[in-house]
Amino acid sequence: MRYQTDFAPQRLADAPRVLRIGPWSLHFLAFSRHAEDSREPVLMLGGAFQSFRSFGAEVQELLPHHPVILLDLPSQGSNLQLAPELALEQLADLIAAFATELRLPPLMPIGLSYGSALAALFAVRHPERCARLLLAGITAFGRPGARRLLEEGLDLLAEGQAQRFAQGALTGLVNPLRLEETGVPQAFRKSLLRQMHRLSPQEVERYRQNSRRLLDFTGFDRHPACPTLVLAGEYDHFTQPWEHAGFAAACANADCALIHNADHLAQFEQREACASFYRPFLRGTTLPLANPGATRLSRSRLDCLERRQEPRVAPLNRRGRMFHAEAGEWPVEVSELGFFGGLVQGNLPATLPERGWRLQTGDLPALDLLPLRRDRDSLALVFPHIDAQASEALAAQVVQAEPRAVAIG
Structure with a gap:
């Protein structure tokens, strides 16, 4: 591998650069302080709506200490090649083939959102090629509510309802209840909404294929054995802490590590808090127990985090009605109501x-x-x-009701 030594954000x-492996094109950029560099490189694998340009600050931060490679697999980032036949596992194998072809030393992948599944699978399937692993925005998609929302987005795109798709996707990525804490500017939200609204037909197809890969993924039967750091946004509702x-x-x-005042975009919202953990992690030095922007969770707490992401309120007026253009209308009692979902009770049809x-x-x-989960006359639901x-009205x-909210398990 020969690295570029003239890095600047532009x-x-x-x-x-393009590497062809069989029928597949892999796009990458590679930077270091030295054209020939035998050190273990950081490998950046981004999320669904990220391109290389998203990582200017990260590359600048990492370069004094590590070579950095940015990689777009087929259907990822700016790589427009479609690959409907490739599952997540096969894409992870392409990362290994990339490393073999370029004779790279063991890699240190940083996987964000969609890229986190690829990075983790690479570490599991090719442990000899993975030195360290950093993940944020875990996308294993075992949670039923997350799966339903992803499926709804695909249905909306198939129906040509781009604006409604974009609005729902934005709410998943940027928690609107916590804008004051996360500090996400309105201009950024508008820009992201516009980007998702204006997806080209080819971009829609790429998004569909990538989403189907996540939905078809049955979960990890093995987990990474290498040193691993997982960063979780405190208010991430899409992939929860x-x-x-x-x-x-x-x-x-x-x-x-729990990144405070951050949601699914933790690495962009709270850069310094994230960097305070990934800097020592990638160098192999001791991680801090805490800093003003993040807290490292003890092993004893990892299986004990609260699974209810938001409080649910018992509305003062519990009367409501569910209606469907074809199925009809039914009175219900709203026993729990939150921004992301609720629980209603009523004599609803069996199917x-x-x-x-x-x-x-x-x-x-309205x-x-x-509908998410049925238990006799109760129905758990999520809002897309x-x-x-x-x-905005529900938020x-x-x-306003949070002071009297009750956290109902």
């Missing part, structure tokens, strides 16, 4: 359509909902948040 917009901690607990040699439901309760606008006005009510 270099991340350059045309990537307890899921990160549970993954770390299953690894042979893992630490998990419910999976989509197309709305909930009317109190003076809120809320789109997805595909209507911005209704989501305002939930925030």
Whole structure:
């Protein structure tokens, strides 16, 4: 491997180098302080809506101590090659083939969101090629609510409802209840919403294929054995802190740090807090127990984190109705209501359509909902948040009610 030595943030917009392995094209950029560098390189694997340009600050931070490689596998980042036949495991194998072809020493992957599944599978399937592993935004997608929301997004895209898809996806990535804590600017949210709304047909297909890979993934039957660091955003509702901690607990040699005042985009919202852990981790030195922006969880706490991400309130007016354009309308009692979901009770039909439901309760606008779990006359549900006005009204009510909220397990 010959590295570029002239890194500047604008270099991340350059045309990537391309390595062909069989029918597949792998796009990459590689930087170091030395053109020939035998040290273990950091390998950046980004999420669904990230490109190389997303990582300017990270590359600049890492380069004084490590070579850095940015890699886009087929259907990832700016690599437009479609690969519907490749599962996550096969993409992880392509990372190993990439390392073999370029004769790289063991890698230190940093996997973010969608990239976290690829990085973790690479570490499991090719342990001899993985020196250290850093993950954020774990996307194992075993949680039923997360799966339903991802499936709903795919259905909306298939129906051409790009605006509703984008609104729901934004709510998953940026927790709107915690904007004051995370400090995500309105301009950034608008830019991300616009990017997701304007996906080209090819980008939609890439997103569909990547999402289907996550949904088809049956979970880890083995976990990484190498030193592993898992970073969890305190307010991440899309991939929740307890899921990160549970993954770390299953690894042979893992630490998990809770990044305060961050959600799914922790590494961008709280850069210094994240860096205060990944700097010593990648160098192989002792991790801090805590700093002003993050807390390292003890091994004894990893399986004990609260699974209820938000308090659920018992509305003052519990009367509501669920309605469906084809299935009809039923009165319900709203026993729990939160921003991301709720629980209703009523004499509902034995079989419910999976989509197309709305909930009317109190003076809120009608809320789109997805049925999640049925227990006799009770129905747990999640809100896909595909209507911005209704989501804002619900958020305002939930925030106002938080002082009297009850956390119902």
